[in-house]
Amino acid sequence: MAPSFHGVGVCKWFNVRMGFGFLSMTKREGVPLDEPVDVFVHQSKLHMEGFRSLKEGEAVEFTYKKSSKGLESQRVTGPGGIYCVGSERRPKAGGSDGIGGGCVRVQRSLLQLSYTKGTTSTCLPIGAEVGNFCHVLV
Structure with missing residues (x-):
């Protein structure tokens, strides 16, 4: 089993319809990074109630691991372990653009x-x- 690490950053982008996106890690194990590092995030890893998503720019803390595909989040919370806020947009069924209609x-x-x-x-x-x-x- 791969060891897990702690990161701090923001949501870089999140596709509400597909349920995944990337975090932009700015601190690793409490140490600021010179350049942000991308970490994959899936909606199943978000600590929140109801529909799970992230808003672009939302502040997050997370644990992550290294995998053959890169860095993957294991648990994502808001600052201090609170629930994530999430995006305002919810996907609607149908619609080829992911917005519905x-x-x-x-x-x-x-x-x-x-x-x-x-x-x-x-x-x-x-x-x-x-x-x-x-x-x-x-």
Whole structure:
């Protein structure tokens, strides 16, 4: 098992729809770094209630480990171990841009993608199937 380390920094960016992003570490084991270092963060590692996300620039403390892919966070909190604040935007189902407002569907018989904006009657929860239609995110 890889040893874990303590870092302090801010959220560099976080993709709410995909549930991951990167932290910009500015201190390692309490020592300021000359240049910030990127650390991967997944929403499952965030210490907070409800929908888990981070806001760009949000101050964080975290434990992390070295992996074959780079540095990965293991537990992310706000300063002093408090809950993370999170972003204001929540993802909506559907919408090819990750913001919502539409529905992406695949017609299996034609294997054709179509985007139906504002057609709530054809939008179903992601993964739901009706007839030959399977609603997915792209």
